[in-house]
Amino acid sequence: MKKQVAVLPGDGIGQEVMNGALEVLKAVEDHYGHQFKVVQADIGGVAIDHHGTPLPKETLEACKQSDAVLLGAVGGPKWNDVPVEIRPEKGLLGIRKELGLFGNLRPIKTFEALVDASPLKQSVVQGVDFIIVRELTGGLYFGEPRERRGKNQEVAVDTLRYEKKEIEKVVRKAFELASKRRKKLTSVDKANVLESSRMWREVVDQIAPEYPDVEVEHLLVDVAAMKLIYQPNQFDVMVTENMFGDILSDEASMLTGSLGMLPSASLREDDFGLYEPVHGSAPDIAGKGQANPLGMVLSVAMMLRHSFGMKEEADMVEAAVEEILRTGARTADLAGNQIVPVSKTKEMIDLVVEQMKPNYAMSGILAAYL
Template identity: 45%
Template sequence: MKRSIAILSGDGIGPEVMDQTIRIIKKIEEKFGHQFHLQYGDVGGVAYDKFEKHLPEMTHQICEYSDAILFGSVGGPLTESHLKKWQDCEKNSILVLRKKFQFSTNMRPIKVFRELNAISPLKESIVGANGIDFIILRELLGDVYTGEHKTYIENNLRTATDLSLYNEKQIKILAHHSFKVAQKRKSKVTSVDKANALDTSKLWRTIMNEVSNQYPDVFLEHMLVDNCAYQFMINPSQFDVIVTANLFGDILSDAAAGLTGSLGLIPSASFNEQGFALYEPSGGSAPNIAGKNIANPIAQILSFVLLLKHSFELYEEAILIEKAIHQTLKNGFRTQDICFSDNNYVSSSKFTDIILSFI
């Protein structure tokens, strides 16, 4: 297979974990005879240093002519957030890409590796009983983030409003995606909303019910967002596919990531209606550990695994990488963020060495 991948490593630990992932990509090429044309683009602070833009036109073009985008991370130290290099860095890069390519659906798999049950903040009796393995699908282009934002004075009081807006087409796109994903898993969708208080959620629930009629083999349930957060803590194994709006999804996906014990384990993917996608780890740029060769590469590698599955339909290759990661963990190898002892972890590159040996 010949495919083109846009590589946008970005800032902080982005280039480090991307380098380890590229080693995996090269190994898969060699083992299966594929040709992955990697096109490198600057994004974030590193792009600003060169072009005084967080997302230069050249990077736009690289993404446009690629079959998929593999993204690292952007952003700098909080102490330097006032500098032009970092001001609105995320807004001007990853959020612009989402809007440009109309990435309407974000997928975040939440899975606790059995070998890492002990680092989950939940009790072993909760995590170990049935395991934690579900997917959160979040709508990306609607809701309060993209509605009108206004700050003004009313009755001599500082006042602010943020408009949450949804139309039925936006909801339908995500609804169909969620049912199709569920058909390949355990055929259960949990739609999360706040229909007891919000009109946008009432519309959300109505559209989900309508679309569900086209998928009689998938069970649909509705759950209020506050109850969903509670259920994460007491019975997370009940979930298969969770589908929710932009704001709720932003909060719940990070809360769910906490169940695994480390954001360094969580990949994600963002799709548009045509199936074009961007893949990225869920953690940030972590500038405090950049350049130390200690960042966990698993989330970035698993983002490539998602790319293989969803953009290229190379399931054998994807499963092989997943098994290699499991085997590496099973043999006791850990990066610092998932290791109990400060003196008993391996470097990012060494960890990748072991994964490669199992591939």
């Protein structure tokens, strides 16, 4: 199978984790005989430096001509003083809008080997496995009007706006996912305060009869935030609007032990998707080889599964990650206070790739790193 992948490393540690992702993709290519054509392009701060805009036309065109997109990370203090309309994050918001990526999937799964890495009790985080479905193209981040009347003024305006059709698309995607999993959908809103949330809740209730086997519950966002910490096993699929999803998914990362472990997929109604780790550009460790590449690697697995229909290949990548964690491999963010050998970014990738090879031997490369 031949597929074209647009690769956008972005800023900070983006290039480091992307290099690892491409090695894993090459291992899949070699193992299964696929062909992946990689087209690299700029986004975010590096695009501002090279093109004067966080989302160049060339980048957008490369994405549109590809079957999927891999993205590293964007942003950093270097670009804090650029005008707000061309901040690196605008490239990320813009590409989602331009490519019609309306729904973001963030799997929250605790690996058995990492239950000690979470700041929460083992009894709380053990066996957690759910997906947050976040609406991506509407809400507060895109609402107009928005206004700040000068830096020294005391009034700022942001508008939270949703059209019913935007809500319907993402809610339907969440129902479809729930119907294939444990058949429970939790819709998160703030319907006791916001008109947009009241409409959100109405849409969920209108679509629910189409999925009679899916149990539906509504939670206010503050209640959902609490239950994520003390009762995360109750969730299967959670669907919510843009800003709530942004916040809750970062909160949920603590269940897994590190933001560096979380992949994500931004999807539209066909098979096309943009795949990226949830973590940021981490400029404080950029270039030091300390970044955890596993969120990026697991994003590759999501791309294989959701955009390319390569379930076996995706399973292999995920199994390789789980196995190297089981044997004790850790980047610094996963080590916590434990006294364990810490692996560099490249070493972790080498372990994953080696684990994917046939007749992998424990006495080989893994022993050398541990």
